[in-house]
Amino acid sequence: MPKSVPFSYKDGDALDEMESHLKKISPVILGRGRAGLAIAKSFANLKLLHPEWPLADVQWLKRDLPLADQLRVFENPLLAIANPPGLHASSILEAHKAGCIGILCEKPACVSEHEIKALREVKTPTAVFHVYRQMWGPQTLRKKISENFFGEIISVEGRCWQSSTAARALQLRKGEGADIQSWKNDLRLSGAVDVYLDLATHWLDLASFLHGSSPTEIRGWRSYVNAETPHRDSHVQVMVNFPRGQRAFGSISKTVHGTGNDFEIHILGSLRSATWRFHEPDVLHIGEGRERTTWTRNTNDLGSQQPAFHATGWLEGYIEILRQMILKIENPKQQEKYPTLTEQLDLLQAMTQTKWQD
Numbered sequence: 001m002p003k004s005v006p007f008s009y010k011d012g013d014a015l016d017e018m019e020s021h022l023k024k025i026s027p028v029i030l031g032r033g034r035a036g037l038a039i040a041k042s043f044a045n046l047k048l049l050h051p052e053w054p055l056a057d058v059q060w061l062k063r064d065l066p067l068a069d070q071l072r073v074f075e076n077p078l079l080a081i082a083n084p085p086g087l088h089a090s091s092i093l094e095a096h097k098a099g100c101i102g103i104l105c106e107k108p109a110c111v112s113e114h115e116i117k118a119l120r121e122v123k124t125p126t127a128v129f130h131v132y133r134q135m136w137g138p139q140t141l142r143k144k145i146s147e148n149f150f151g152e153i154i155s156v157e158g159r160c161w162q163s164s165t166a167a168r169a170l171q172l173r174k175g176e177g178a179d180i181q182s183w184k185n186d187l188r189l190s191g192a193v194d195v196y197l198d199l200a201t202h203w204l205d206l207a208s209f210l211h212g213s214s215p216t217e218i219r220g221w222r223s224y225v226n227a228e229t230p231h232r233d234s235h236v237q238v239m240v241n242f243p244r245g246q247r248a249f250g251s252i253s254k255t256v257h258g259t260g261n262d263f264e265i266h267i268l269g270s271l272r273s274a275t276w277r278f279h280e281p282d283v284l285h286i287g288e289g290r291e292r293t294t295w296t297r298n299t300n301d302l303g304s305q306q307p308a309f310h311a312t313g314w315l316e317g318y319i320e321i322l323r324q325m326i327l328k329i330e331n332p333k334q335q336e337k338y339p340t341l342t343e344q345l346d347l348l349q350a351m352t353q354t355k356w357q358d
Contacts, residue, residue, distance in 0.1 A: 024054045025101070025326065026074035030061045030091060031082030035106050035129070039080045042318040045304055046326070053326065067091060068098040078329070081105040084189035085197060089115035092341075096124045102329050104129060104321065107201045109344045111191025113352045116345050125332075126341035127325050130205040131317025132263060133339060136297045136308075137276035137284055141267055142210055150269025156210050156248040158265040160203045165194075165234045165254035169226035185229045194232035196222065196351065200252045204347055205339065206265055207240060207248040214346035215248075217241040218354040226255045238354070261314075281316065282308040 027043050029036050043058050061070045063083060071077045079095045081088055081104065089110035095103050103126040110119055132138060144150065171177045184190045191197055208214050223235040234255040240248040256262075263278035273287035282297035297308035303316035303323070312319070324338040 024056050024075050025329065026056045026077045027058045027080065028061055028071065028074060028077050029058060029080045029082060030063065030067070031084075031106075032060060033082060036060075036080075036082035038315055038318050039082055039104070039129075039322075042315055042322050045312075045315070045319050046322055049305060055326075067094040071095065071098045071100060076101045078102045078325070079104070084183050084186075085111050086187075086189040086191050089119055092119060092122060092126065096122045096126075100124055102126070102325050103341075104325060105341075107205070107344065108191075108197045108348055109341060110348065111193075111197060113349070116349055116352070119341065119345055122341060125325065125328050125336070127321050127336075127338040128341060128344040129318060129321060130202060130209075130339040130344075131314050131321065132202055132278065133206050133209040134302065134317040134320040135278075135281050135311075136299070136302060137281060138206055138209065138265070139302065140284060140295075141265070141274055141276060142212075144274070145210060145212075145267070149272060150267055150274065151271030152269060153211070153246060154268040154270065156207045156246075156265065156267060157250065158203065158207075159251040159262065160199050160253070160264075161251070161256040161259040161262040162199065162254045163257055163259045165226050165228070165232075166257045168228060169255070172228070182228070184232060187231060190232075192231050194227070194234065195236050195252055195254050196220075196233055196354075199254065200236055200238065200250070201344075201347065201351070202263070203250045203252050203265075204238070204240065204248075204351065205344075207250065208242070208343070208347055209339075210265070210267065211242045211246045211248070213243050213246070214343070215240045215242055215350040218350055219357070220354050221357050223255075278314075281311050281313075 029039055040058050043055065046053065047055050071079065077100050079100045081091045083091060085108055088105055088108065092103055092105055092109065103124050105126065106129050109128055110116060145153065184194060218238055218240050220236055220238045222233045225234055227234045235253040238250050261278060265276050267274040275285040284295040286293050286295060300307050303320040304312050321338045328334055328336060
């Protein structure tokens, strides 16, 4: 019988005759909301795909007990943070001090400028769950941009529209649900904004990923129409400058009636254009002159490794980020192929300095 190895490496991740230096990786999750469940499902998917990987079963941490004390009982803990954003920075810092072998965190990594400075001292491999950029469409767009397929990039534009704030406002106007309080109303848990740090970080991360750099300047306009509390912005428009004269424009909202998760990105180039939409994750629409063609995914090497049009929605990005983190843990010299904490902090630094026109 051939000798078994602890990992399967693909797409340039192969390591010559390398044995695992870890007896076991212990995935632990802080936060039991929608994001926490998505992370747990993604770990389960990886265990099915790679039964030879030394992954223990997922364990859930308790929110009211010291994080370091809970992590101490696990062998090689890999922590996934999915608690409210206002608690992210302290959780990352505690996990770093506790000796986690890796950290994964929901966006944003923090909600204030002083936290950015503190987090820059973290040396533990840390990924941020910017899941959209890990999907086939954005990955393909990034590759084609690097090959100059689109020519000079005029702008990256698009939107991220949801309806949760609009739906909640209608509910309250009907006299319903007034006794239901969201943790997002709590400044300590959510930070001083809503849409800008919750959704706009996703959209701006994708624009930054495609341009290959962080913004140098952001100008914005924001609305609080339908907001449940005064600090929760409901709709944002941003104009973004990048190095080398690159630009982006985005519309991000939680108060557009009749939308689901309408996330889309457009590449406007001198030679060609392209459109990717989250609702069609395995499709790219390419424009050239007056002609329009459709590209469809023909690989299954990312995330869940399912065939095209059998995707798992936003879980695809979660699975891929977890996969790349585990490969990084196994080979610390490998270049990160996930959204890094440094990238996140550079983006958040630019976002804290946004010039607003109210």
